[in-house]
Amino acid sequence: MQSLDLDLYRRTAALSPSEVHAKGVSGRRREIRRSTKAMASVVTAQVLGPIGDSAAGPRIEVAIGRAFDEFRAVERHCSRFDETSALMRANRDPWRWHRVPEPLYSVVVEAMAAHRRTGGLFDPRIYDRLVELGYDRSFHLLLAEQTGSGVCPPAPDPVAHGPGRGWQPRAVPVLRLINLGGARIDLGGIGKGMAIRKGAARIRPAAGDFLLDAGGDIYAAGAPMDAQGWRVGVESPSGSELPVAVLEISDKAVATSSIRVRSWKRGEQPVHHLIDPRTGEPGGDGLAAVTVVDADPVMAETAAKSLFISGRESIADRASALDLAALWVSADGVTGMSTAIEPFVIWTDA
Numbered sequence: 001m002q003s004l005d006l007d008l009y010r011r012t013a014a015l016s017p018s019e020v021h022a023k024g025v026s027g028r029r030r031e032i033r034r035s036t037k038a039m040a041s042v043v044t045a046q047v048l049g050p051i052g053d054s055a056a057g058p059r060i061e062v063a064i065g066r067a068f069d070e071f072r073a074v075e076r077h078c079s080r081f082d083e084t085s086a087l088m089r090a091n092r093d094p095w096r097w098h099r100v101p102e103p104l105y106s107v108v109v110e111a112m113a114a115h116r117r118t119g120g121l122f123d124p125r126i127y128d129r130l131v132e133l134g135y136d137r138s139f140h141l142l143l144a145e146q147t148g149s150g151v152c153p154p155a156p157d158p159v160a161h162g163p164g165r166g167w168q169p170r171a172v173p174v175l176r177l178i179n180l181g182g183a184r185i186d187l188g189g190i191g192k193g194m195a196i197r198k199g200a201a202r203i204r205p206a207a208g209d210f211l212l213d214a215g216g217d218i219y220a221a222g223a224p225m226d227a228q229g230w231r232v233g234v235e236s237p238s239g240s241e242l243p244v245a246v247l248e249i250s251d252k253a254v255a256t257s258s259i260r261v262r263s264w265k266r267g268e269q270p271v272h273h274l275i276d277p278r279t280g281e282p283g284g285d286g287l288a289a290v291t292v293v294d295a296d297p298v299m300a301e302t303a304a305k306s307l308f309i310s311g312r313e314s315i316a317d318r319a320s321a322l323d324l325a326a327l328w329v330s331a332d333g334v335t336g337m338s339t340a341i342e343p344f345v346i347w348t349d350a
Contacts, residue, residue, distance in 0.1 A: 029048045029049060029050055029051060029209075030048070030049055030050070030051045030056075030057070031046060031047070031048055032045075032046075032047045032048075032049065032057065032060050032061065032064070033045070033046045033047075034061075034064045034068075036068045036071070038068065038071035038072055038075050038195070038214075039071055039074065039075045039188075039191065039192050039195065039214065039215075040215070041192070041214045041215030041216075041217075042214075042215060043068060043071050043199075043212075043213070043214045043215075044211075044212075044213045045064045045067055045068075045199075045203060045210065045211075045212050045213075046210060046211045046212075046213070047060050047063075047064065047203060047206070047207045047209070047210040048207060048209040048210065048222075048224060049206075049207050056206075056207075059206045060203075060206045060207055062206070063202055063203045063205065063206035063207070064202075064203060066202040067198075067199035067200070067202040067203050067212065068199070069202075070103075070195050070198040070199045070202060071195040071199060071214070073101075073103045073195075074103045074107065074191050074192075074194055074195040074198075075191075075195075076103075077100070077101045077103040077104040078103060078104050078107050078187045078191040080127060080186050080187070080188070085104075086098075086100045086101050086103075086104045087104055087185070087187060090104070090178065090180055091127065091180070091184040091185065094179075094180035094181065094182050094183055094184055094185075095179070095180075095182050096179065097172075097177050097178070097179050098177065098178055098179070098180075099175060099176055099177055100176055100177075100178055101176070102176060103194075104178075104187075105171070105173075105176040105178060106194060107187050107190060107191050107194050108169065108171065108178050108180075108185075108187070109171055109173075110190055110193075110194060110298050110302075111124045111185070111187060111190050112167075112169055112171065114190065114298075114302035114306075115167055117302070118302065118303075118306040120166070120167070120277060120278075121277070121278075121305075121306035121309050121310060122190075122302045122305055122306045122309075123167060123277035124185035124186050124187055124190070125167060125183040125184070125185055125277065126185075126186055126275040126277060127183075127184040127185055127186040128183075128184055129275050129280050130186060130273060130275065133266050133271050133282075134266055134271075135262075135273060167181055167183065168181045169181040189255075189257070189301050189302075189305055190298060190301055190302060192214055192215075192217055192301065193217065193253075193255060193297040193298040193299075193300065193301035193302070194297075194298055195214065196212055196214055196217060196218075196219050196253065196297035197219070197253075197296060197297045197298055199212050199214075199219075200212050200219045200221065200297070203221075204221060207222075208221060208222045209221060209222030209223060209224065210222065211224075211230050216235060216256055217253075217254065217255045217256065217297065217300075217301065218232055218253065218254045218255075219252075219253045219254075219297050220232065220249050220250060220251070220252060220253075220254075221250070221251055222250060222251070223250050227248070228248060228250065229248040229249045229250035229252075230248070230249055230250065231246055231247070231248050231346070232246070232247045232248075232249060232254055233245075233246050233247075234246070234247065234254075234256070234291050234327060235256070235258075235260075235289075236329070237258050237259070237260040237288035237289040237329050238260075238288075238333060239260065242349070243349075244327075244329055244335050244348065244349050245291075245327055245335065245337075245345055245347060245348040245349065246345070246346050246347040246348075247293065247341075247344045247345060247346070248344060248346045249293060249344055251295065252293050252294065252295055252344070253293070253294055253295065253296060253297035253299075253300040254291060254292070254293050254300060255291070255292055255294075255297065255300035255301040255303075255304045256289055256290065256291040256292075256304060257274060257284075257289065257290050257301075257304040257305045257307075257308040258288065258289035258290075259272040259273075259274060259282075259284070259288060259289070260288065260289065262274075274305065274308055274309060275309075276309050277309075283308065283309040283311065284308040284309055284310075284311055284312075285311040285312060285313075286311055286312030286313065286330055286331050287308055287311060287312050287315065287328055287329070287330060287331060288329045288330060288331050288333075289308075289328065289329045290304045290305075290307045290308040290315070290326060290327070290328045290329075291304060291326065291327045291328070292304040292307065292324055292325060292326050292327075293325040293326075293341055293344050294324075294325065303322075303324050303326070304326070307319060307324065307326055307328070308328075312328075312330050312331070315328055315336070316336060316338070319338040319340070320338055320339065323340050324338060324340060325338060325340040325341035325344060326338045326340070326341055327341050327345070327348075335348060335349055
C-alpha cells in the first residue's frame with residue numbers, strides 16, 4: 001500500500017482540475033461538475049468528456065440534469081418527512097393495497113429483496129421506533145429543536161420485530177401495487193442507493209468516466225486522467241481531516257453506514273438511527289462506521305447497514321461468509337477490513 005500524502009490525496013481523491021490529461025481524444029478531457037441538493041445531501045456529478053467534441057458538453061449537461069431528476073423523484077415519493085409523499089400515504093394504512101409511483105415501487109421491491117438476502121438484518125420496519133426516539137422530522141430540525149429533555153422510551157417487545165417475526169409485504173409489478181404487510185416503513189438509505197443507481201444509468205450513455213456522489217455514498221465509472229480508477233477517501237467517524245482509508249475504484253459503488261452524524265440524545269441516553277430490528281434498539285455494538293464496495297449502489301447500501309447492525313464481534317465473520325468488500329471502524333477507532341476489500345485499498349491507517 002502507498003503512504004498517504006494528504007495534499008496529494010486532496011488533489012486526486014474525486015478532485016480534478018477543469019482540464020485533465022487522459023488517454024484518448026487529443027490527450028485531454030474537460031471536466032463538467034454540477035451539484036444540487038436532494039435527499040438531505042449535496043449531490044455532485046463529476047463527468048469527464050472530450051474537449052474536441054462540441055456536442056459532448058450539452059449531451060453531458062442533459063444527462064446530469066436527468067440524473068438529478070432521479071434523486072428528486074425518489075425524494076418526492078419515498079420521503080417519510082413529507083406527509084403528502086406516496087410512501088406516507090401507504091404508511092397510513094399498511095394493511096391495504098396501494099397503487100404507487102414507479103420510484104416508490106422499485107425501492108420497496110429492493111427493500112423486500114434486501115430483507116430476505118440479509119436474513120432480516122436489513123428491515124425497513126423501523127419507522128415507528130425512529131419516531132419514538134424523536135427522529136420524526138429532518139435531522140437538522142431534530143438537532144435544532146432538541147432540548148435533552150424527556151425519557152427514552154423502552155424498546156418494544158423483540159418478538160414483534162425483525163427476523164423472528166418475518167416481514168411479508170407483497171407486490172404486483174404490472175399494476176405497481178404494494179402491500180406493506182401491516183408495518184410502516186422507512187426507506188431513507190436504500191432510497192438513496194436506488195437514486196444513485198438510476199442517476200448513474202442516466203449519465204452512462206453520455207460519458208464513460210464519471211463520479212456521482214450523494215453525501216458520501218458514491219458510484220464511480222471508468223477513471224480520471226491516466227489512473228486505474230477514482231480515488232475515494234473513507235471518512236473517519238471521529239471527524240478527523242485524515243481519512244481512515246483511500247480506495248481506488250472503477251465501475252463500483254461505495255456506501256457507508258455511520259453514526260457520526262445521525263446521533264442524538266433521548267433524555268440522557270445517546271441514540272442513533274441504525275436500529276437493530278431484532279431488539280428495536282440502536283444497533284452496531286462496538287462499531288462507529290462500516291463501508292462497503294459493490295458493483296451496485298443498492299447492494300452496497302444494504303450490505304453496509306446489515307453489517308453495521310451485526311456488531312463488532314460478528315462483522316468480520318459475516319463479511320467473510322458473504323464475501324463482502326467491507327471496511328469498518330470500531331467505537332475505539334480501530335480499523336478492520338475483509339479480504340474482499342483489500343484489492344481496492346491503496347492506503348489505510350490500520
